[in-house]
């Protein structure tokens with residue numbers, strides 16, 4: 001990481017650190033003062049989103065249910081499939097809490113990031129002890145994209161949405177498959193709510 005000068009914050013974004021066993025030990029040995037921001041969304045939707053992303057790279061991929069179940073008859077979930085495993089947030093957080101106290105974390109709701117981007121960004125700025133510069137004024141809801149976009153990104157006078165790979169339509173997954181997955185995640189979600197002191201409302 002580059003040296004951080006007075007008045008600067010060095011930021012780094014690697015989603016996979018949250019699920020990487022060695023990451024917390026390495027991060028704390030670099031700086032004990034690191035603040036950690038974790039964006040989480042309903043793990044069921046997250047799994048489908050993950051699958052959708054892989055599907056664009058490998059169109060011949062087996063169906064979602066083929067990958068999600070170890071045994072389709074008993075409904076046994078395949079926790080070795082990364083799209084499923086990543087959503088067991090409580091388990092990943094447990095590993096991080098061996099190194100960092102909860103006060104070092106901010107958990108951002110992926111759902112609220114869509115419905116109230118300025119509100120979530122307000123929490124992020126407070127957590128980083130920054131002046132609230134990004135506010136409601138910076139966002140508008142783009143009907144075509146179906147997501148909030150930036151009115152005027154820095155260095156540009158034109159509005160900007162995130163790229164095509166963000167906010168893609170998801171394939172239709174049979175409802176019984178999603179229900180089974182929802183049952184699977186329920187205890188892990190509850191544990192995660194307890195650990196973070198925040199109910200994300202995924203049930």
Ligand SMILES: Nc1ncnc2c1ncn2[C@@H]1O[C@H](COP(=O)(O)OS(=O)(=O)O)[C@@H](OP(=O)(O)O)[C@H]1O
Pocket residue numbers: 015048049050052110113114147148149161162165166167168
């Ligand atoms: N404003 C805005 N515009 C577009 N997309 C938005 C926005 N806010 C949140 N999202 C959701 O972000 C999801 C993609 O984020 P990822 O976590 O996959 O991004 S990354 O690959 O880790 O960079 C993406 O998931 P999918 O809907 O599955 O594509 C979106 O639902």
